[in-house]
Amino acid sequence: MTHDERMQQVDQYIDDHLQDFLNDLAELCSYPTVAAQNQAIDETADFTAKLLEKYGFNARVMPSTGNPMVYGELAGSSDKTVLCYNHYDVQPAEPLELWDSPPWEATERDGKLYARGVVDDKGHIVCRLAAIAALNAVYGEVPCSVKMLIEGEEEIGSMSMEPFIEQHRDMLAGADGCLWEFGGVDFEDRPEIVLGMRGDVYVELRAKTISHDAHSGLGGSIFPNAAWRLTWALSTLKDQNERIQIPGWYDDVREPTEAEMELLRNLPRSDEALKKSFGLNSFLKNVDGVEMLRQQLFEPTCTIAGIGSGYQGPGSKTVLPAEAMAKIDFRIVPDQEPDDLVAKLRKHLADQGFDDIEVIQHNGSRAARVDPNSPFVQTVIETAREVYGKEPVVSPTSGGSGPMDPFVRLLNVPISNVGIGYSNTLVHSPNENMRIADFVKGVKQTARVMARTGG
Amino acid sequence: MTHDERMQQVDQYIDDHLQDFLNDLAELCSYPTVAAQNQAIDETADFTAKLLEKYGFNARVMPSTGNPMVYGELAGSSDKTVLCYNHYDVQPAEPLELWDSPPWEATERDGKLYARGVVDDKGHIVCRLAAIAALNAVYGEVPCSVKMLIEGEEEIGSMSMEPFIEQHRDMLAGADGCLWEFGGVDFEDRPEIVLGMRGDVYVELRAKTISHDAHSGLGGSIFPNAAWRLTWALSTLKDQNERIQIPGWYDDVREPTEAEMELLRNLPRSDEALKKSFGLNSFLKNVDGVEMLRQQLFEPTCTIAGIGSGYQGPGSKTVLPAEAMAKIDFRIVPDQEPDDLVAKLRKHLADQGFDDIEVIQHNGSRAARVDPNSPFVQTVIETAREVYGKEPVVSPTSGGSGPMDPFVRLLNVPISNVGIGYSNTLVHSPNENMRIADFVKGVKQTARVMARTGG
Numbered sequence: 001m002t003h004d005e006r007m008q009q010v011d012q013y014i015d016d017h018l019q020d021f022l023n024d025l026a027e028l029c030s031y032p033t034v035a036a037q038n039q040a041i042d043e044t045a046d047f048t049a050k051l052l053e054k055y056g057f058n059a060r061v062m063p064s065t066g067n068p069m070v071y072g073e074l075a076g077s078s079d080k081t082v083l084c085y086n087h088y089d090v091q092p093a094e095p096l097e098l099w100d101s102p103p104w105e106a107t108e109r110d111g112k113l114y115a116r117g118v119v120d121d122k123g124h125i126v127c128r129l130a131a132i133a134a135l136n137a138v139y140g141e142v143p144c145s146v147k148m149l150i151e152g153e154e155e156i157g158s159m160s161m162e163p164f165i166e167q168h169r170d171m172l173a174g175a176d177g178c179l180w181e182f183g184g185v186d187f188e189d190r191p192e193i194v195l196g197m198r199g200d201v202y203v204e205l206r207a208k209t210i211s212h213d214a215h216s217g218l219g220g221s222i223f224p225n226a227a228w229r230l231t232w233a234l235s236t237l238k239d240q241n242e243r244i245q246i247p248g249w250y251d252d253v254r255e256p257t258e259a260e261m262e263l264l265r266n267l268p269r270s271d272e273a274l275k276k277s278f279g280l281n282s283f284l285k286n287v288d289g290v291e292m293l294r295q296q297l298f299e300p301t302c303t304i305a306g307i308g309s310g311y312q313g314p315g316s317k318t319v320l321p322a323e324a325m326a327k328i329d330f331r332i333v334p335d336q337e338p339d340d341l342v343a344k345l346r347k348h349l350a351d352q353g354f355d356d357i358e359v360i361q362h363n364g365s366r367a368a369r370v371d372p373n374s375p376f377v378q379t380v381i382e383t384a385r386e387v388y389g390k391e392p393v394v395s396p397t398s399g400g401s402g403p404m405d406p407f408v409r410l411l412n413v414p415i416s417n418v419g420i421g422y423s424n425t426l427v428h429s430p431n432e433n434m435r436i437a438d439f440v441k442g443v444k445q446t447a448r449v450m451a452r453t454g455g
Numbered sequence: 456m457t458h459d460e461r462m463q464q465v466d467q468y469i470d471d472h473l474q475d476f477l478n479d480l481a482e483l484c485s486y487p488t489v490a491a492q493n494q495a496i497d498e499t500a501d502f503t504a505k506l507l508e509k510y511g512f513n514a515r516v517m518p519s520t521g522n523p524m525v526y527g528e529l530a531g532s533s534d535k536t537v538l539c540y541n542h543y544d545v546q547p548a549e550p551l552e553l554w555d556s557p558p559w560e561a562t563e564r565d566g567k568l569y570a571r572g573v574v575d576d577k578g579h580i581v582c583r584l585a586a587i588a589a590l591n592a593v594y595g596e597v598p599c600s601v602k603m604l605i606e607g608e609e610e611i612g613s614m615s616m617e618p619f620i621e622q623h624r625d626m627l628a629g630a631d632g633c634l635w636e637f638g639g640v641d642f643e644d645r646p647e648i649v650l651g652m653r654g655d656v657y658v659e660l661r662a663k664t665i666s667h668d669a670h671s672g673l674g675g676s677i678f679p680n681a682a683w684r685l686t687w688a689l690s691t692l693k694d695q696n697e698r699i700q701i702p703g704w705y706d707d708v709r710e711p712t713e714a715e716m717e718l719l720r721n722l723p724r725s726d727e728a729l730k731k732s733f734g735l736n737s738f739l740k741n742v743d744g745v746e747m748l749r750q751q752l753f754e755p756t757c758t759i760a761g762i763g764s765g766y767q768g769p770g771s772k773t774v775l776p777a778e779a780m781a782k783i784d785f786r787i788v789p790d791q792e793p794d795d796l797v798a799k800l801r802k803h804l805a806d807q808g809f810d811d812i813e814v815i816q817h818n819g820s821r822a823a824r825v826d827p828n829s830p831f832v833q834t835v836i837e838t839a840r841e842v843y844g845k846e847p848v849v850s851p852t853s854g855g856s857g858p859m860d861p862f863v864r865l866l867n868v869p870i871s872n873v874g875i876g877y878s879n880t881l882v883h884s885p886n887e888n889m890r891i892a893d894f895v896k897g898v899k900q901t902a903r904v905m906a907r908t909g910g
Contacts, residue, residue, distance in 0.1 A: 036770030217855030220756030301675030400672030
C-alpha cells in the first residue's frame, strides 16, 4: 500500500468510528474539572489515565507541585517520537444562565457539540487518541512513539509545568516534535499555526479598609471605602490610551523582528469578522490591518478580568463596603520576566500610596518563540495543507498564553499545533462548542503528522 | 391618679406584656420584605394593616405610585394628634453567610433579638403599637389621636412618599407632631434625637463595550474593556482627598449655621468608640472631635456602594468583561437638588469622554431640617430625659437619609424621634439586632410622648 492509500484507510477508519470518539469526549466533558474552583481534579485525572490505557498507552497519574499530571507512553514502530501536550482542566462555566444546554453535559445541535471543555482542551485530548486508534488499526502499530503529557492547571497558569519538566527531563526529552494543545481554523476555515505564545502574569488586588461593611449614611465621609481605594489604585495602572503606567514595565520588551513582521504582513485580514463577532465599530486606538495585529500580539496588556465589591444585586443598598477585589491579567511578551514585573507592580502601588492594597499572584509565565524552519513545523504546515485544502495561516505568536516556554527552553523540542477549534468556538465563554467536521479534520491531520514523523 | 401614677401603670403593663409585643415583632420579621428585590411586599403590607387593626386602628392598604402604603387612624380622647412615620420594607439580608442565625427568623440570644428588620424598621412599628396598647389599658383610650403612615420603599429611596403626601395632604395634615421611624441610644446609652436628615441620590453606572465576554488573550489590547471604562469613569468622580470632582456639585451647599455648629459642639465625643467598632486607626483626613462631626454630617458624600464586572470566583479566569456596573450613593445636604445633581453628573461624564456610560437613577431625596424650638420636639427631649435618666444627645441632622423633606415642606409638622436601636444594632449589616431592654424603653417613651401631647 502506498502512503496515500493507507491515509485513505486511516480517514475511513476515523469516519467510521467517529461516534465512539465523540462518546469518549462526552464522558470526559461530564467531569466539571474547573481548576480555578479546585473541582473534580483527581477524578478527571484518573479517568483520563484510563482513557489513555483504553487507546493502548501505558499511562499513570503523576504527582506535581500542584494538580496531578497524566502521563502516557505508547511505543511505535520507529525511533521517532511525538510528544503531545494537553490539559484536562477547563475554564469555569459561569455565567451559567447564558448556556443554552448544561455545560457539563455534551449536547449535539446542528452538527456541533456543546460543553465546557469540548474544545479547550478535552476535545484535543480525544483528537490525539482518535488519530492513534486509526493508525493502530491501519498500520498495526503507530509509526512513531507517542508521549502524552496532560496537566491539570493550564487554565490557572500551569504553575507546576516548569518544575515538573525540570524534574522529569529525561523522561520527556528527545522528542522530534511536540503537538501543542490547541488550534483550528480561522474565519475562512484556514488552518492556523502559531509559532509562539505570550506570557501571562495574573494577580488579584485586594483592599480592606474597615472591619465590616458600614451604612453609607454613617461612614460616607469619615470611613475609608475599599471600593474607592481599589478604584483609585487601578486607575494608576493604565491610562486611557492603554499605556501601562507601572514604571519600567516596557523596559525588557523585545520588539518584533523583521521576520515576525513579515509573518504578520502575510496573515489574512480578519478585522471585519472580528469586529462583527464582538459588535465593535473599531478596535482600540482605531488600529487595523498589520498594525492591529502588531498591537494584538506584541503589546503587553493589562486587562481587568474581574472586579467586585459591596452590593451587586438589583436596586439600591446603602452600604459602604469594607472589602474590594480585582483580578488583573497582564499578557507579556519576550523578554519580560514575571517575577520582575510583579515586583514592579508592588513597588508602583507602594509609591502611589497604595501599600494597603494586597497583591496576590495567581500565576506567571514567560512568552515563548519556536523556530519556524524545524522539520516538525514544516510537517505540520504540509499536512494542514493536505487535509484542509487551504494554505495554512502561520502566525509568529498566539495572543494567548501557556507553558510553552519550559518546553522550548528545557526540552528544546520543536512545537507546532493541530486543532479542532473554529472562529466561534467560544472557548472561555458560555456555549463553548466544536463543529464535529472540524474534529474529524483535526484527527486526520494528527494521524498524518504522526505517520510522517515516523517516516 | 396622678400622671406619674398612671405612667407607672403604663410601664407595668409594658413589662407584663413584653412577650406578646415581641411575638408580634417576630411574626412581622418573618416576612422577607426586601424592597430592592421586590420581595414579599404585598404580603407584608397586608399583615401590617391587620396588625394595626389588632391594636385598635382603623387601617387599610392604600395604593401609591410604588409599593402600597399602610395607613391607620385611631381616635383618642383629645383633639391632639400624633402622626407616626414608619416603613415595613427592609434592607437586603446579603451576605447571608455572615449571619449567625437566619435573617428571617427572629432569634433571641443574650437579651437581644436578631433578625433583618428587627430594629429597622419593624421594631419601631411594634414599639408604637405597644405604647398604644399600654395607654389603652391604663387610660381606657389613648390620650391623643394617632395616625400611622407606613411605607414600603424607605430602603430604596421613598420615591412615592412625596406624591402620596401631596395627594393625601388633607388626610395627613394637622398633626401636632410626627414621630420619626428611627432612634435609640448611643455608645454610652444616651438617647439620641436628630433634627434633620441628609438627602440621597443613588445611581447605577453601567458600561457595555462588546457584545459578549472575550478571552483576554484575544482582546486584551484591541477590545475596549467594560471594567476599565467604568474604573476610569469612576476615578474622575472623586479625588483621593475625598473632594467630588463633578463641576458645580458644591454650588448649592448651605454651610452649617452657628446654631447647628453649637449643637455639634455639645454632642458627646464618640470618636474612639466608632473607630474601635470599625477597626480604624483614624478617620478620613485625620479629623476628630467637632470637625469629624462636621465632616460626617455636613459634607456631601460620594460612596461606591457596589461594583461588579467579569469573573469574581476563586483563582483566575482569563476573561475580558463585556459589562461592568457600579452603584453610587451620594449623600446630599441642604440646599442641593437631586435632579440638578444628576444632570451635573451626566454632563460631567459626557465632558470627560464617558458618554458611553449609562446612568440609571434609583432615587433622589432632598435634605431636611426641623425647628428645634417646637413644643413637640421639647416633649420628646423631656420624655427621653425621664425614661433614660440621661441627658439626650441632640444632633442637627442624621448622617442618614429619608423622606423627611415632604413632611416638613408639605405638612409643616414638627418631627422628632423615639427609638429602640443602639450602637451595635448593625441595621444594614448581617446580624441586625435589638437589645430587648432598649425596646422596652422605646415603648415607654413613646407612651409618654403620646400622653403628654394629648395633654
